[in-house]
Amino acid sequence: MDAVEKANTERQRRWVKDKKVGEGTYAVVYQGREASTGRKVAIKKIKVGQFKDGLDMSAIREVKFLRELKHQNVIELLDVFSSKTNLNLVLEFLDSDLEMIIKDRALVFLPADIKSWMAMTFRGLEFCHRNHVLHRDLKPNNLLIASNGELKIADFGLARDFADPGYKMTCQVITRWYRPPELLFGSRYYSSAVDIWSVGCIFAELMLRIPYLPGESDMDQLKTIFRALGTPTEEEWPGHTKLPDYVPVGQFQKFPMRDLFTAASADTLNLLSKCMIYEPRKRISAREALTHPYFFALPNPTFPSKLPKCSTHFSARPLDEVDGNVQMNSTGPGVKARSLKRKLTSSDDGSEGRNRSIARRLDFSKHTPGS
């Protein structure tokens, strides 16, 4: 056996897959552990054989960036190994994500909790941007939460290095509700400001407990944004009418943020509005955000381990959400299936999962053979 193969086999032996916890179109996620220590990990197995162009781009992006980025608020890639035509990414195991926490109606968020999550998000993002990496898919279910409460940015499948000025990038990135107006208008030259817009949307969602700008189509997304923040003027955002896909979508008055975020402090609204400035060059940067007065005013951010925690964890999720012939729309630890739609029904998610798992176990008619 070649030395390289041998090294791979050794790596492979270090990790044990215990159970499948998620499946998407291009990856299967297992909960596993390190054989020698028992440390819990998530193993994301990417099926490579099915791609006619070999290793696929999202896998390559994810591996490329996570190999370089080591930060408390960025998910850690512990190892990579291959098995036949599969690529296995060993990631640190994380219990839940911010989306699950937002949707858990049993939890009450204090302003200090939100401040803590925001600080961790900005810290992780500042590190990515400092390393010239654009994430391009920030949303609550890509912000994972460790058992000690720490938040980690995950899923770098759409990430890329900053392009040189004048070098085109695709505008088909970022999940719609978190996508900034410059991308919706088809801008091919953009910057780290696109991620900041997404963080602004997440910030608002933490306060509202529902998505802030849930557009139903790309066109509707622009309308939704303008209905909330007012249609931009040429003065506010010079040149935006010249963007490739610009279309007038109607004149809307700015809806005062204060009326929607009734309980928010002035500092809070100031930082939020700076994340949602139309002109990307004026939008606050992650580094500036970290020194914003919001983070220095009382209340102090909650210590991570004291943050509200989800009652359900990935590991405790019933298997029927993730196996067999069921449409996959849950996320795995540390990773998630691609092109997932968020469920909007959120009333009693916490208990729903458990009820369903019991119902399924008693319902013999629903067995899928060989599952």
Place this chain on the structure above:
Amino acid sequence: MSPAVINEAPPSEKKLSLYEASTQCRNWRYSTERLAQIRATLNEAAVTIIRTKIETDEPGSSRNVSFLTPNEEVLLVKLYISKIGQLCGYFRFPEEVEATAITYMKRFYLQNTVMDWHPKNVMLTALFLATKTTNNPISLEQYTTHIPKTTPNDVLDLEFLIAQSLGFEFAVWHAHRALWGIWLDIQNLPDGAALASAEYDAALARVRASRLTDAELIYTPSQIALAAFSLVAPDSAARWITLKNLSESATLLAVLDEIKSMIAHQGLPPDVESVREVDRRLKLCKNPEKVVGSKAYLARKKEEERIAEEKRTKKAELQKAAVNDEQDPFGTNLAPKKGLVDYDDDDDDD
């Protein structure tokens, strides 16, 4: 209170620069001696294995085989590195693709030997992989139709091996980027704007020449860029060094001299005739297991088949057992199963 309290990072920990934190700096930098040692070890191990294989195939036949030396291996790799530029010109790939593919080639041959894997195939795959890792992907079909006598499978077969040999560390920091930075800096100097862009182009040519050497495995991208720049514009380079308060650094000056001499002496494509002789001998001393159709190759395939078959049988049995279990209407699995078997796994990789 500052947000610093949120994460309790040890304050004493030294903050690494971007480069120092990179996999390139941590895992892919060597001393000249270490490089030679790695290559010698790889070469020796390969020769031992191949000699044994040839002997099992036909006893006594290895006596007349003249195996490649480490330097000959490097020479052959260098020839194919010099061909990457031509291919990139043809496809109009950006400079980053070219530089990355070259780095992949060099790193690959610090884990493998040309007697196992011929650099021609490795080059084609390394280049294809580099288009993807630098975010300049093209379809495999488009790629192979423009390369004579190459099928998509020729490229795909090695992709995994190459990715593995690189340790899946795809990000590379390049000297030509550092050169661009120095060039921007220099234009900011009081009389820097007077510099002709011809000087930048000339320096870039030296950086490209450095890709044919081991420089990037020994020095940092900015050291290489600065050496290249000082080869063509020593005065400007000296001013830049002063600007950065480095003119007192004896280490830097020594390093620059080493790189300059490396570029001057090794920065040329190898003489094709001498490489041809190496390639001819390689045909005789290649690992027979990797030569399609040879006895050793067939034996290895057969063994692989046998193991795969064994695994399939085992898996089928497990699956059968699982189905039986499920069919019991009073199934005992109300409690979560322990030591769950991976039935849904679509392969048998464990």
